[in-house]
Amino acid sequence: xxxxxxxxxxxxxxxxxxxxxxxxxxxxxxxxxxxxxxxxxxxxxxxxxxxxxxxxxxxxxxxxxxxxxxxxxxxxxxxxxxxxxxxxxxxxxxxxxxxxxxxxxxxxxxxxxxxxxxxxxxxxxxxxxxxxxxxxxxxxxxxxxxxxxxxxxxxxxxxxxxxxxxxxxxxxxxxxxxxxxxxxxxxxxxxxxxxxxxxxxxxxx
Amino acid sequence: xxxxxxxxxxxxxxxxxxxxxxxxxxxxxxxxxxxxxxxxxxxxxxxxxxxxxxxxxxxxxxxxxxxxxxxxxxxxxxxxxxxxxxxxxxxxxxxxxxxxxxxxxxxxxxxxxxxxxxxxxxxxxxxxxxxxxxxxxxxxxxxxxxxxxxxxxxxxxxxxxxxxxxxxxxxxxxxxxxxxxxx
Numbered sequence: 001x002x003x004x005x006x007x008x009x010x011x012x013x014x015x016x017x018x019x020x021x022x023x024x025x026x027x028x029x030x031x032x033x034x035x036x037x038x039x040x041x042x043x044x045x046x047x048x049x050x051x052x053x054x055x056x057x058x059x060x061x062x063x064x065x066x067x068x069x070x071x072x073x074x075x076x077x078x079x080x081x082x083x084x085x086x087x088x089x090x091x092x093x094x095x096x097x098x099x100x101x102x103x104x105x106x107x108x109x110x111x112x113x114x115x116x117x118x119x120x121x122x123x124x125x126x127x128x129x130x131x132x133x134x135x136x137x138x139x140x141x142x143x144x145x146x147x148x149x150x151x152x153x154x155x156x157x158x159x160x161x162x163x164x165x166x167x168x169x170x171x172x173x174x175x176x177x178x179x180x181x182x183x184x185x186x187x188x189x190x191x192x193x194x195x196x197x198x199x200x201x202x203x204x205x
Numbered sequence: 206x207x208x209x210x211x212x213x214x215x216x217x218x219x220x221x222x223x224x225x226x227x228x229x230x231x232x233x234x235x236x237x238x239x240x241x242x243x244x245x246x247x248x249x250x251x252x253x254x255x256x257x258x259x260x261x262x263x264x265x266x267x268x269x270x271x272x273x274x275x276x277x278x279x280x281x282x283x284x285x286x287x288x289x290x291x292x293x294x295x296x297x298x299x300x301x302x303x304x305x306x307x308x309x310x311x312x313x314x315x316x317x318x319x320x321x322x323x324x325x326x327x328x329x330x331x332x333x334x335x336x337x338x339x340x341x342x343x344x345x346x347x348x349x350x351x352x353x354x355x356x357x358x359x360x361x362x363x364x365x366x367x368x369x370x371x372x373x374x375x376x377x378x379x380x381x382x383x384x385x386x387x388x
Contacts, residue, residue: 046352173348187266187267193262197259
């Protein structure tokens with residue numbers, strides 16, 4: 001007599017549909033995610049209860065930390081237009097290739113005299129580690145930061161016909177006089193309103 | 206479709222024809238689904254958290270004409286001096302007339318609320334005469350202190366625009382802060 005076989009149910013589930021859905025969602029989230037720009041300066045921003053999101057366009061970001069200032073203006077077209085104006089002012093010419101490369105560099109902190117060398121660096125990691133990043137000169141005789149801000153304001157006004165916003169990202173431990181120095185530069189240009197970037201209270205930056 | 210091949214070696218029934226073994230086209234998707242969900246979780250969390258928040262600050266125009274200056278009643282003015290070691294000194298009214306209090310950031314919220322209530326009671330809740338806070342960050346303060354105090358004003362719902370004054374630290378204020386070791 002043949003042994004009665006107990007029919008064993010297969011425990012595995014058809015995962016095709018699940019896989020489809022999960023990859024669809026994954027694609028969606030990857031596409032909507034905005035890559036966090038790596039900070040060239042190692043700073044921790046203070047937290048606050050303010051819940052106003054920072055706009056993504058037509059904004060300049062000043063990063064203050066360890067006594068240095070880094071600058072970034074958002075948008076490739078604005079960056080390139082700003083560089084054109086700066087090169088005109090400082091009589092330093094940039095090749096079209098250097099212009100293109102500058103358009104994708106995020107935050108930088110080099111004096112304009114060594115900007116050429118800085119642009120030539122191969123990638124973001126090399127730029128972050130570069131000893132050229134000494135911060136943008138802000139002293140009264142050689143106030144390049146003020147020129148960068150002024151020229152990018154002009155560039156934004158010409159390209160997008162909106163006023164540029166200024167945001168300040170400061171290290172929590174930064175001494176107030178350093179911040180005040182930067183704010184004074186802004187106020188000289190009649191910028192009396194700006195946003196301080198903070199992380200949401202309780203959350204991480 | 207996605208199932209483990211549990212059959213033992215493609216049906217070896219004793220002494221039959223040797224069949225060409227058909228390759229199983231089914232792939233085990235478990236690991237792939239695991240990975241996909243892990244990434245989904247990661248992207249979901251990062252998209253909502255990475256958005257930085259902004260605190261809008263308006264400072265008084267330096268070159269403003271004198272006639273635009275706003276006169277403040279001493280009774281509704283609270284001046285907060287930011288000193289070093291995360292300490293603040295605050296006083297009501299005019300400088301030198303009342304002894305400033307030195308507090309940490311944990312206690313200052315209570316003081317602001319108390320003063321806000323006092324001013325509101327004094328003026329019988331007149332909405333035009335609420336507490337006005339003057340913030341004076343000194344050289345000893347850090348950027349975090351400044352952000353924190355602005356945040357406190359937001360939490361305590363001080364509606365009158367705060368005056369941020371880092372130019373005119375009075376001598377009496379400076380000497381008081383020096384005496385107490387917070388400048």
